[in-house]
Amino acid sequence: MPSEWSFPAELQPNPQDLGFDLDAALDPVVALRAEIPEDAFTAGLLGTERAGHGVAIGNDGLLLTIGYLITEASAIWLSTNRGAVVAGYTVAYDQATGLGLVQALGQLGVRGLERGSSANCAVDDEVIVAGHGGRRHALKASVFAKREFAGYWEYLLEEAIFTAPAHPHWGGTALIGGDGKLLGIGSLLVEEKHDGETLQGNMVVPIDLLEPILDDLLKYGRANRPARPWLGLYTTEVER
Helix, strand or coil: CCCCCCCCHHHCCCHHHCCCCHHHHHCCEEEEEEECCCCCCCHHHHCCEEEEEEEECCCCCEEEEEHHHCCCCCEEEEECCCCCEEEEEEEEECCCCCEEEEEECCCCCCCCCCECCHHHCCCCCEEEEECCCHHHHEEEEEEEEEEEEEECCCEEEEEEEEEECCCCCCCCCEEECCCCCEEEEEEEEEEEEECCEEEEEEEEEEHHHCCCCHHHHHHHCCCCCCCCCCCCCCCCCCCC
């Protein structure tokens, strides 16, 4: 994932327009790089080198990310805005929500980002989609939809969050609300018709999906719920 780039100034959030410390909210977002064995089940589809972001949600080096970055990872490296580089390991990956947890093996030197409630996030709300790298990689955005999302890999969210414009390096980005709290984790780039125009945006996994399963993920590495049947199919729509 390239680091020598930045959003134009007009697309970056302006600290003077916010009611919270922008830099403090961006500091917990770290770069995440994962290495996956060549013979891993997901290597052919997702690659053997994956890069994205993770968000510190505690002061002890626990990070929240999107699970496809870390599934089957043999090595994980984390980099902070202050230049610290620390190894990490996968704590949990919940396939039902798509969320994953990583534990840093050393001191990251960042405080956890306080979690908000995605239920309070509404269409047309102004938000920030933040990647690692501080203000340069933070994007002013708005919520254009909250609705069901079905993925072709047998994945379903009852109410995903959709934001625009699109962050080009979306995997594991932090969705930050108007109060400076974490509302979700970036998952996908989407393109769809909205108000008669083609719109590129991001699909975000709501943070409220983490709260009921967090204790299970930390204790067992998975959510303690009945396993969902998996057909092993990839489905897609075909236009005729």
